[in-house]
Amino acid sequence: MPEPLVVAERFGYRYPESARPSLRDVTLTLEPGTFTVLAGVSGSGKSTLLRALSGLVPHFHGGEASGELTVGGLDVREHGPGELAAVCGTVFQEPETQVVMGGVRAELELPLEHRGQRAGSVARAVEETALGLGVAHLLDRRTDTLSGGELQRVAIAAAMVHDPPLLVLDEPTSQLDPVAGDELVWQLRRLNEDWGTAVVMAEHRLERCLPAADRVIAMVEGEVACDAPPGGFLEWASRAHPTLATPAARLFSMAGLRPLPASVKEAHATLRAAGRADAPALSRAMHGKRTEDPGPAERPRWWRRRGEPEPALALREVWHEVEDGPTILRGIDLALQPGERVALMGRNGAGKSTMLRLAKGLAEPTRGCVERAGDVALLLQNPGDYLVHDHAVEDAGAAGVAKAGLAGREHANPRDLSGGERQRLALEVVLSGDGPAAVLLDEPTRGMDSVHRDELVERIRELAGGGAAVMVATHDTEFAAALADRIVLLGQGVVIADGSPREVLAGGRHFSTEVARVTNGAAMLPEDGAAVLATPIRGEEVIV
Secondary structure, eight states, rough: OOSSSEEEEEEEEEOTTTTSSSSEEEEEOOEEEEEEEEEETTTHHHHHHHHHHHHHHHHOOOOOOEEEEEEEEETTTTOOOOHTTTTTTEOSSSSGGOOOBBBHHHHHHHHHHTTTOHHHHHHHHHHHHHHHHTTTGGSSSSGGGHHHHHHHHHHHHHHHHTOEEEEEEEEEESSOOOHHHHHHHHHHIIIIIOOOOOOEEEEOOHHHHGGGEEEEEEETTTTEEEEEEEHHHHHHHHHHHHGGSSSSHHHHHHHTTTOOOSSSSHHHHHHHHHTTHHHHHHHHHHOOOSSOOOGGGGGGGTTTTOOOOOOOOEEEEEEEEESOOOEEEEEEEEETTTTOOOEEETTTSSSHHHHHHHTTSSSSSSEEEESSSSOOOOOOOOGTTTTTTSSSHHHHHHHHHHHTTTOOTTSSSSGGHHHHHHHHHHHHHHHHHSSEEEEEETTTTTTOHHHHHHHHHHHHHHHHTTTTTEEEOOOHHHHHHHHSEEEEEESSSSSEEEEEEHHHTTHHHHHSSSHHHTTSSSOOOOOHHHHHHOOOEETTEEEE
16 A cells, blocks of 8 residues: 555644634545545635645744644655645645746746756646646746636646646635636546546535545534545535535435435436436426516617616726737626626636726726726735735724624734635725725635625625625626626627526526536526426426
């Protein structure tokens, strides 16, 4: 039997100035060539455990470590990040803080040059890694021109270019669109299967990664609460921690179906076995009605319902063209009414972040204009840009800390918070002024668990109820379906769909929720899906 790659014996850790430990009595082993998913709510210890595996805990963060933890035979308390990097490649939630070179090719070359490899070996490793991870087309790009998702994939390639036996990733799909997120997970699975790389991945969107996983370790308050295969984990989660269950597993639990599925394929198989393979008929029946709204494709360009107020925010024939570069936005016509909740979706590089920057006024359109009825609040993707003090209360105030769900941690250093906690705190920073006419959020659920994601939905409803138009750029289809009364889907700089969540998300293959894929578009969320599965069907007719 090969030696374990990771061995933890009652390992614990407490950050400096923290009143409670982030890890407590963690005991586990990880074998070479395994694919492990770390699950848990924000602040449960997932990111801290990954930092320990890479040596950042305790060497960079300080604090107190107890017990034993070895990675590749190296004790993490005696060996720092530089030594551990030889056996452990690491990618964290904010790749922009990891990428240090001005060009993509140089970023991938850097780890190999530090190890003194010859030029020919460096060139070959860079080429093969870039091809294997789908970033070969980016090799000659400047890193400051990449989208967040592109930057994330480059960071993963840089971590893998020297072929370490262990790769740890913290929310690696958080900035990727649904297609790219699924592709990344399967690229990681291929690394795991073909290269023998052991993968440890912390994720909140478990529906993306459970089909690839051998094992799930669930963390609760710094301790290992469950260590099981995906199916066993879902059964545990449905009983002990329902918020950790995937949407499809929650759907099956509510409908009284077993086994709980770790993938859409497993869900379809169970539905067929249970005689529920007639969801397409139900979907057609449920989609039969239309509202009086003519729909975006049939509306005049400046269409507005009679009696509606002037838009809170409007983009009129907006173009954004980069000199000697691409055209990012092409004639965007978009108006947000006061109180409207809009999810802005689209693949990486479609122009979502650029649209939000133009709407705020951080950049000017090359053609067209932006009209604002008042102040526009904007939260960009990197919450660290808004958290500049040593204590949370200095950034957001006591009320803001409480609204971020961090009451009692007013004096915590923002760098010691989890990614989701920093995201929530940064949101309260941008909302600390007078009531804005529009609130714009760019990927606000990055690093956020389902509990706090639901709280963010309520916060957005509160803002919209107060009269603000809210537009959220997101790749999280579950989040979009829960928060939005309108979905705007961008193609390459153009609006290709604009309508209700059911109109835009239900029939898609990629931009759809897991429940929509399980029920063939008949429902969007688990609660609705359970009602769908409980509805008797006779042929094409729904019996109610």
